[in-house]
Amino acid sequence: xxxxxxxxxxxxxxxxxxxxxxxxxxxxxxxxxxxxxxxxxxxxxxxxxxxxxxxxxxxxxxxxxxxxxxxxxxxxxxxxxxxxxxxxxxxxxxxxxxxxxxxxxxxxxxxxxxxxxxxxxxxxxxxxxxxxxxxxxxxxxxxxxxxxxxxxxxxxxxxxxxxxxxxxxxxxxxxxxxxxxxxxxxxxxx
Amino acid sequence: xxxxxxxxxxxxxxxxxxxxxxxxxxxxxxxxxxxxxxxxxxxxxxxxxxxxxxxxxxxxxxxxxxxxxxxxxxxxxxxxxxxxxxxxxxxxxxxxxxxxxxxxxxxxxxxxxxxxxxxxxxxxxxxxxxxxxxxxxxxxxxxxxxxxxxxxxxxxxxxxxxxxxxxxxxxxxxxxxxxxxxxxxxxxxx
Amino acid sequence: xxxxxxxxxxxxxxxxxxxxxxxxxxxxxxxxxxxxxxxxxxxxxxxxxxxxxxxxxxxxxxxxxxxxxxxxxxxxxxxxxxxxxxxxxxxxxxxxxxxxxxxxxxxxxxxxxxxxxxxxxxxxxxxxxxxxxxxxxxxxxxxxxxxxxxxxxxxxxxxxxxxxxxxxxxxxxxxxxxxxxxxxxxxxxx
Amino acid sequence: xxxxxxxxxxxxxxxxxxxxxxxxxxxxxxxxxxxxxxxxxxxxxxxxxxxxxxxxxxxxxxxxxxxxxxxxxxxxxxxxxxxxxxxxxxxxxxxxxxxxxxxxxxxxxxxxxxxxxxxxxxxxxxxxxxxxxxxxxxxxxxxxxxxxxxxxxxxxxxxxxxxxxxxxxxxxxxxxxxxxxxxxxxxxxx
DNA sequence: TATGAATGAGATTTCATTCAT
DNA sequence: TATGAATGAAATCTCATTCAT
Numbered sequence: 001x002x003x004x005x006x007x008x009x010x011x012x013x014x015x016x017x018x019x020x021x022x023x024x025x026x027x028x029x030x031x032x033x034x035x036x037x038x039x040x041x042x043x044x045x046x047x048x049x050x051x052x053x054x055x056x057x058x059x060x061x062x063x064x065x066x067x068x069x070x071x072x073x074x075x076x077x078x079x080x081x082x083x084x085x086x087x088x089x090x091x092x093x094x095x096x097x098x099x100x101x102x103x104x105x106x107x108x109x110x111x112x113x114x115x116x117x118x119x120x121x122x123x124x125x126x127x128x129x130x131x132x133x134x135x136x137x138x139x140x141x142x143x144x145x146x147x148x149x150x151x152x153x154x155x156x157x158x159x160x161x162x163x164x165x166x167x168x169x170x171x172x173x174x175x176x177x178x179x180x181x182x183x184x185x186x187x188x189x190x
Numbered sequence: 191x192x193x194x195x196x197x198x199x200x201x202x203x204x205x206x207x208x209x210x211x212x213x214x215x216x217x218x219x220x221x222x223x224x225x226x227x228x229x230x231x232x233x234x235x236x237x238x239x240x241x242x243x244x245x246x247x248x249x250x251x252x253x254x255x256x257x258x259x260x261x262x263x264x265x266x267x268x269x270x271x272x273x274x275x276x277x278x279x280x281x282x283x284x285x286x287x288x289x290x291x292x293x294x295x296x297x298x299x300x301x302x303x304x305x306x307x308x309x310x311x312x313x314x315x316x317x318x319x320x321x322x323x324x325x326x327x328x329x330x331x332x333x334x335x336x337x338x339x340x341x342x343x344x345x346x347x348x349x350x351x352x353x354x355x356x357x358x359x360x361x362x363x364x365x366x367x368x369x370x371x372x373x374x375x376x377x378x379x380x
Numbered sequence: 381x382x383x384x385x386x387x388x389x390x391x392x393x394x395x396x397x398x399x400x401x402x403x404x405x406x407x408x409x410x411x412x413x414x415x416x417x418x419x420x421x422x423x424x425x426x427x428x429x430x431x432x433x434x435x436x437x438x439x440x441x442x443x444x445x446x447x448x449x450x451x452x453x454x455x456x457x458x459x460x461x462x463x464x465x466x467x468x469x470x471x472x473x474x475x476x477x478x479x480x481x482x483x484x485x486x487x488x489x490x491x492x493x494x495x496x497x498x499x500x501x502x503x504x505x506x507x508x509x510x511x512x513x514x515x516x517x518x519x520x521x522x523x524x525x526x527x528x529x530x531x532x533x534x535x536x537x538x539x540x541x542x543x544x545x546x547x548x549x550x551x552x553x554x555x556x557x558x559x560x561x562x563x564x565x566x567x568x569x570x
Numbered sequence: 571x572x573x574x575x576x577x578x579x580x581x582x583x584x585x586x587x588x589x590x591x592x593x594x595x596x597x598x599x600x601x602x603x604x605x606x607x608x609x610x611x612x613x614x615x616x617x618x619x620x621x622x623x624x625x626x627x628x629x630x631x632x633x634x635x636x637x638x639x640x641x642x643x644x645x646x647x648x649x650x651x652x653x654x655x656x657x658x659x660x661x662x663x664x665x666x667x668x669x670x671x672x673x674x675x676x677x678x679x680x681x682x683x684x685x686x687x688x689x690x691x692x693x694x695x696x697x698x699x700x701x702x703x704x705x706x707x708x709x710x711x712x713x714x715x716x717x718x719x720x721x722x723x724x725x726x727x728x729x730x731x732x733x734x735x736x737x738x739x740x741x742x743x744x745x746x747x748x749x750x751x752x753x754x755x756x757x758x759x760x
Numbered sequence: 761t762a763t764g765a766a767t768g769a770g771a772t773t774t775c776a777t778t779c780a781t
Numbered sequence: 782t783a784t785g786a787a788t789g790a791a792a793t794c795t796c797a798t799t800c801a802t
Contacts, residue, residue: 006765022300024214028793038767043794078379107295110212143379150351150370151379157347161340180340188378189268189333189341196783218776219785228784230778239776386786402680404594408772418788420774429772458759487675490592523759530731530750531759537727541720560720568758569648569713569721576762598797599764608763610799619797763802771795778788 009035082182101167199225272372291357389415481547579605671737
């Protein structure tokens with residue numbers, strides 16, 4: 001087995017075990033067994049359990065950011081944006097499944113300060129890009145004037161809802177639920 | 191010191207330490223010191239660290255449920271409901287502050303299966319009550335026909351937003367943001 | 381078993397095991413077993429293996445310093461001094477046996493910088509006191525003019541010789557050898 | 571790079587690293603890097619870390635023995651012997667510097683029993699040769715009757731003093747100190 | 761012959777829980 | 782009832798050695 005394959009095995013195993021057991025309950029032994037390598041091998045690639053966790057989270061976070069960014073780039077109206085967001089989210093949930101839940105439902109500040117800062121910066125960037133897009137739509141009268149910060153938060157909530165009902169509630173009508181949320185966000189409850 | 195006072199001290203200390211350090215990093219020693227009692231004394235009231243954690247979470251969860259329930263009970267229109275939700279949430283955030291964040295941003299299933307089930311039931315009850323209320327408003331044509339599950343999720347998002355921007359982002363325009371979200375939920379982005 | 385007894389057991393066991401195995405080869409498990417306590421108990425008294433080692437060495441070093449100091453205090457001539465040094469050294473070798481060898485024949489700088497500094501200061505103090513005494517004897521024409529530093533070194537060599545031939549060579553004519561060395565130091569080889 | 575050069579690089583690197591870090595703290599990795607060879611290459615020349623250490627020590631020990639032996643061979647009086655000892659020791663200290671301190675100030679028995687035996691034999695041979703020389707001087711009335719064992723120990727102490735004050739105390743008046751010690755050994759303190 | 765990625769036994773240290781006082 | 786000293790299972794990480802290339 002060549003070098004990149006080992007690292008991929010380790011990262012993939014780390015993903016599974018950290019996700020199922022949480023950071024503290026995860027044992028390096030389990031990750032090693034899951035990856036089919038010796039315990040010491042992991043330490044050829046990272047210096048500590050914490051660093052391995054950070055590597056894993058960074059990979060997964062980028063999946064979520066990518067969905068948002070790709071949806072923004074190609075969209076010229078809010079409807080088109082939501083449409084792409086919907087499809088890309090469903091695709092990502094299908095592909096990366098549960099991996100994402102860690103990113104959304106865990107307070108990572110207690111695991112690594114460095115990671116928390118990185119996450120905050122990342123989140124800030126996503127917020128900025130969403131806000132820019134929303135401001136653009138407001139200038140074009142595509143949507144009415146609202147606080148971009150709040151609108152951005154609600155757009156991210158479409159992702160949150162998808163993850164929550166798929167990963168934690170195990171429901172299978174995710175698309176329907178997301179369409180329902182988008183509908184309310186566009187037209188309101190009244 | 192009489193018995194009830196000791197238990198209150200322990201619970202209060204547990205609150206502080208679990209919140210600051212997370213479940214795994216919290217040491218029984220620290221809780222004992224914070225409560226001003228001997229380590230062994232804690233085991234007069236609970237059988238394990240896990241049980242102490244469960245006791246603490248249950249207390250805090252009820253704050254959140256209470257806000258929702260009180261807002262439901264007194265409201266005869268969606269606007270009145272949101273209005274009460276806003277005020278009660280702000281009051282709770284002020285009073286119980288960060289305690290709530292644990293309930294929202296920690297995956298409790300890894301700490302205790304029993305707790306997770308309890309949380310799921312609780313959440314289900316909240317959802318049911320919100321759905322019933324929303325169905326009532328739909329029957330009265332106070333709001334248009336939407337999926338109650340999704341609407342309930344979005345209503346809870348008003349709480350989520352408040353907690354996130356207060357506890358994690360330390361912003362001080364929480365009321366404004368919540369009003370903005372409620373406005374979007376009522377009238378939509380268009 | 382009361383608290384001071386446990387600590388004495390631990391210190392005594394540490395003495396034995398560190399002496400027989402050396403710092404690195406010594407396992408905390410062995411010390412615990414030797415002391416008849418649990419491994420964790422050791423960490424109630426010291427924070428680390430290194431600190432335990434430092435505590436042990438400091439105790440033993442003081443035995444050696446004490447021999448020198450007591451011999452100095454009571455002596456008014458070089459012969460009287462050597463006489464007392466001889467007897468006190470033999471007594472100490474009898475009582476504390478091999479414990480002392482560590483102090484003389486190990487480069488402690490690699491185990492703990494803090495300890496090395498402490499040892500250097502200690503050594504400096506011993507040297508100072510010996511030099512003062514020797515200067516006094518020189519002023520009184522009890523001995524001829526020599527470099528106090530060298531004479532102090534040679535006096536300490538009486539201790540070194542005793543430890544070497546007893547601990548490492550296991551000879552039993554230690555007193556005779558020490559008397560021989562003192563004789564040469566006083567009268568010279570010629 | 572040809573074979574003998576590799577072995578010389580390894581031995582030289584082992585010297586540096588063992589000396590600076592001590593046996594246990596020395597890593598085979600560091601020696602390999604220092605020698606500019608792969609880690610596995612070292613195992614072409616020795617079977618284990620211990621064997622590499624033994625090889626290194628044996629080389630260094632011979633420097634010390636050589637000084638004694640060369641001083642013995644050419645000397646026909648105790649003064650001539652000490653004179654040569656002085657010059658050869660200073661030369662050796664200059665050339666091999668700190669390497670020797672390991673031989674004097676480390677308890678090698680804990681690293682390798684085989685090595686300790688070898689050292690003891692070596693030491694015994696040195697002692698024998700010194701004793702023979704001293705006996706010869708006593709027969710010729712060049713020096714008075716003393717225990718040869720003790721006199722031999724004190725002669726070796728001239729080397730010890732040189733190493734101690736140069737390597738550990740970093741003093742630069744080594745020659746003066748050694749002359750002072752030789753003077754006391756010859757004429758005594760009285 | 762030369763390499764260095766891979767290995768896993770074994771080290772130190774932590775901390776929830778117990779129990780003698 | 783209240784205590785905290787004592788415990789030991791279990792965690793992370795190291796590094797001498799091997800072996801496929």
